[in-house]
Amino acid sequence: MKRIVIVPGNGGGDVETSNWYSWARDKFREEFDNVEVLLKDMPDPVIAREKFWIPFMHDELKCDENTVIIGHSSGAEAAKRYAERYQVLGVVLVSSCVTDMGDESEKESGYYNRPWEWDKMKTNTKWIVQFGSTDDPFLPWDEQQEVADQLSTELHKHTDRGHFMAPTFPELIKVVKKHLTV
Template identity: 35%
Template sequence: MTPGIINRHWYKWLQAELVKIGFDAIAPAFPDEKEAKDSIWIPFILDNLGVAENDILIGHSSGAMAILRVCEQVKVKGLILVSAGYYGHDVDQLWNWKKIKANAQWIEQFHSSDDPFTPVDSSRHIAKEVQSTYHEFNDRNHFLCTEFPDVIDVIKYRCGLS
């Protein structure tokens, strides 16, 4: 899970819930937490965590953008993007949407129209480009809650556990 700030929001809860149903789940502390630079986060994910074809990557906010970048380079089972940001259509050439789509067996996305940090249009744009299954709410803000059962439900469904 990225960003790996385990004591914030729903991350610790999700990690515990995933372990309960038999998954290995990690949410390590990330370097450069405040700035979330691709030049630091992407090598950290690829070199220190390792990513395999059977992995499900979960990213929130800047972490969602990081796992999209990772998926440009490696194949994964699935991506779960929460409040995924994307800033401007002129940046499309900098993203390899086709590669992301090809490298993930499935992509689920969560966003709330009342998110004060990430514009809903940017998340909708990502959904269109990668053809994710898109879940939009109007009352979840930036998903700064302490529990997030929707993510568990999606993982169970995608892994044939529900």
């Protein structure tokens, strides 16, 4: 069975009430009868340390070669590091970057302490989609563009979505639906 796993950003608190996460989960469940959709509170939700998130994604969320991982912000960084190690069906990166940008909390997460293994990510996924916005208050566009360039993502570039923290995200549903019904 195919699975969609939504991995939230850090610091959002309860995933049920944060951003578009539960809205997207519910929309995906309406769209797909034969796809399991998972959204769970992550361990270590404030710092989002890789050493806790990657094992949780593997052991608890059961991400595998039939899984689409949708990662937002820190969740996008977790999705990339996960795809370096494991095969997944697809990855959707929302507000993804390449450095900690000098932020101590981001540095502590562990995602940025070594080079990104872009080729492994590409090898371990069938497709990679990216959503970014030039008006993101946390991520400069050049960080997001580097992700797109390194991974040859299907880039959905916006100018007015900030850090994608709205309560709905209709474009996400359309894009994932397109990839899962091909």
